[in-house]
Amino acid sequence: MALPSWTDPKYGTMKSAALWLVTVIGEGNIFTKEDVKAAFPGISQADRRVRDLRDYGWQIDTHREDLTLGQHEQRFVKQGAPVWEPGKATKSGVTVTQTQRRDVLAKDGHLCRSCGIAPGETYAGSYESAQLDIARRTVKQPSGGEKVELVAECNRCRVGGRGQSTDLGAVLAGIADLGGLEQKMLAEWVSKDKREFSDVERLWAEYRLLPAESRAKVREALGLPAS
Incomplete structure (x- = not known):
C-alpha cells in the first residue's frame, strides 16, 4: 500500500516527520537538524518531534549511539510504529524525565x-x-x-x-x-558495589594478554610442560 504524502497538512508534525524519514531520508541514511528545518520551515519544535518518534519504537541514532556520526548528524536506523495510521501512535516506552x-x-x-x-x-x-x-x-x-x-x-x-x-x-x-x-x-x-581483584586474578588477566612466546615463559616459571 502506498504511503501518504509527508506534506499532507492533515498530519501533525511528528507524523509528517515520520513519513519524511521513510520516504525522503530512508533507513540507514544520515540527516541533520538543518535538514529538518528545511523540510519543516517555520515549525520551531520540528526537531523535537523527530526525537519523539523514539517513544514509538523508531531508532534514530546520534553521535552518542553511533561514534561514526558527527556532532550535528543523526542516522535513521529503523522505522518503528507507523504513527500516521489510526491507532498506531501508541508509545512503546515512556519518556525518561x-x-x-x-x-x-x-x-x-x-x-x-x-x-x-x-x-x-x-x-x-x-x-x-x-x-x-x-x-x-x-x-x-x-x-x-x-x-x-x-x-x-x-x-x-x-x-x-x-x-x-x-x-x-x-x-x-x-x-x-x-x-x-x-x-x-x-x-x-x-x-x-565494587570487586577488588586478587593478585592471582590480576596475573591471570595479564597472562591472557601475552603472546605465545611470552606465555611459554610463564608456563616454564610455573613448572608446567610446554604446550
Whole structure:
C-alpha cells in the first residue's frame, strides 16, 4: 500500500516527520537538524518531534549511539510504529524525565553498568571521554516474564549493547547454589558495589594478554610442560 504524502497538512508534525524519514531520508541514511528545518520551515519544535518518534519504537541514532556520526548528524536506523495510521501512535516506552534520569544515575553510582566507566573518563587507547545516558534493559524475571528497567550506560556500550537483556532469575538461582563462604564474598562485593581483584586474578588477566612466546615463559616459571 502506498504511503501518504509527508506534506499532507492533515498530519501533525511528528507524523509528517515520520513519513519524511521513510520516504525522503530512508533507513540507514544520515540527516541533520538543518535538514529538518528545511523540510519543516517555520515549525520551531520540528526537531523535537523527530526525537519523539523514539517513544514509538523508531531508532534514530546520534553521535552518542553511533561514534561514526558527527556532532550535528543523526542516522535513521529503523522505522518503528507507523504513527500516521489510526491507532498506531501508541508509545512503546515512556519518556525518561529529568527526575528519573537523576534518580537512575544516582542509584547506579554515576557509572556505566556495562563497563564501569564514569562520565568524563577517557576510554583506554583513545582521547574520547565517556558520556552517560539512560538505557532500557530487558530483565528476565524469576516468574518467567520480562520487565524493562532503566539503567545507566555509556555512549560506547549503548552502541554495542542495544537490545541487551539480563536474567534476574538465573542470578538469584545461582546465589542459592553458592556455599556460605562464596555468598559472603559476593555480599561484600554487592555491598561495596565494587570487586577488588586478587593478585592471582590480576596475573591471570595479564597472562591472557601475552603472546605465545611470552606465555611459554610463564608456563616454564610455573613448572608446567610446554604446550
